[in-house]
Amino acid sequence: MIKNEWKCRLSILLLLTACGEPLAGRVNGQGPVPGRPATERSRIRPFRWEAGLTVGPVEATTVAGRRIQSSTKLKVEWRPITSITIDHYEIEATESIGSTRVQVSTKTTPATLTELKSGTPYDVSVKACHDLDCRYSVQSVAATGTTSEEYWQVQGTGNSYTTANKVVVDGNIGAHAFLYGSWAGSELAGRVRLYYNPLSNSEKGAKPALTPAAATGISTVNLFNASSGFGLLTPCSQPPPGQPAPNCPGTGPVRNLALFQAVPMMGYVRFYFEANGTDQKNRILQIDSQDGYLGRDFNRGSRTICQTISDYAIGGECQARVAIGVEGDAVEGNPGVRNVRQFKILVPTLDPTLEGRWDGAAGTAMVLTLNPSNQACSNYTVTQGYAIWNGSRWELQYAANGCPKLFEQMQAPNPVHLGGARYKLYYNNTTNRLGVPASPLTDIKLMKVFYADGGLTGSPTTIDFEDWEPTAKARNLVLLWPDGSIVNDDNESRFDDHVTLMPTRDPSFQIIYTNMSTPQAAPFIGMAVLVNP
Secondary structure: OHHHHHHHHHHHHHHHHOOOOOOOOEEEEEOOOOOOOOHHHHHOOOEOOOOOOOOEEEEEEEEEEEEEEEEEEEEEEOOOOOOOOOOOOEEEEEEEEOOOOOEEEEOOOOOEEOOOOOOEEEEEEEEEEEOOOOOOOEEOOOOEEEEEEEEEEEEOOOOHHHHEEOOOOOOEEEEEEEOHHHHHHOOOOOOEEEEEEOOOOOHOOOEEEOOOOOOOHHOOOOOEEOOOOOOOEEEOOOOOOOOOOOOOOOOOOOOOOEEEEEEEEEOOOEEHHHHHHHOOOOEEEEEEOHHHHHOOOOOOOOOOEEEOOHHOOOOOOOOOOEEEEOOOOOOOOOOOOEEEEEEEEOOOOOOOOOOOOOOOOOOEEEEEEEEOOOHHHHHOOEEEEEEEEOOOOEEEOOOOOOEEOOOEEEEEEEEEEEEEEEEEEEEOOOEOOOOOOOOOOOOOEEEEEEEEEEOOOOOOOOOOHHEEEOOOHHHHEEEEEOOOEOOOHHOOOEEEEEEEOOOOOOOOOOOEEEEEOOOEEEEEEEEEEEEOO
């Protein structure tokens, strides 16, 4: 049997050579080369198949005469082997930043690699398999190709924010949205729920809105109907920078409500939010809806809105629980942390069973802005910590030196599920070393994106801190105005507090709801669309 197997392998090699197939690679098989001593086998030079392999871009679209290539696909082409029977070809693409791999089996050339990372070089090789199990094969010489950066286009007209679409008429800042699945019933399934901080001082906080119909395309997700009299109000107005807090009597964890994330759970909506308490410390709190998946009413009493300090305090109709506290807190305290602020939970929105809900599974991660109390832990005050849900509470992750594990120079985290244990995360890159940017409306803080794969370290189903690429390797984005011209750095920096959504749960259709602003007008909530998935 061993003799016949070796004859088979040798015949493949002789056939390829005799029939003119150029070889510079090896013929692979299972186990050692039979009939040769180890010293002689080690001197055998590997053969590689000169396949004329090329790796090139896949055209995605043309915007204002600019040809834009796909940010997630590459075309692979090679010379097929015709001198012997080839059952199939196996393509392997490895990227250099996170060393993740994509493997595809095909019977024909060319082939397209999909679900790749944007702006990333890939080393690609093709293996010609003689049999179904690929016990006998020939490996090609490798080639390299690079995906395009992501291109996002602001929705509206012209080439400025003054003519961009406003997705909700009274929107100001702080948009967060989720997509309803079939679990929400026929009236809600496919529609998008938005929470936002409105313009009116009397409604400041988190106001709910809803798309009129199920999402099918851009026109169905770019305008919301708001619901006044519902949601969460901030009890005390936020003073201008440098001004004292207004007289707002009472004691409790919520003096001023800031940014938030609504997460559909199993039967209700859990609303996580950042709040400044009457002790002047910022924490992350949570409260559950009282109207199931509708997610508008969070008041346990007869009222449909939460609005006073006593509402949110212990025993109040909107009593909020601390999810992540700070140093000195008896409940969910975290040593070495003065404040916790803007955050996002990595909800597995593409899980086909959950359909955008979170089942409270242990191992779920949260990225959160925090201020370390020990300056030796970071030169920056705009930093992101990392927490893991253990099934009953959030555990902030610490390094061996006692400091929280941190992503530096990162603001406004915005994670996006890519399926399985894979995520990407958008953020604003701030280089300010001295403190929080003086003005979110004027500081340069360009958009970046980087990736995580749970299979890199630890549990393959958990996105650990170490599963993320270095932020130094984060990719740039290109933003386009509605007329197709490129948004400059100053205007790109006016994208803030954003959330990315796949309205049909298809990665080919991705949108961002985000703050947009001009120096002459109040910020509003607009939308951009990924044009080259």
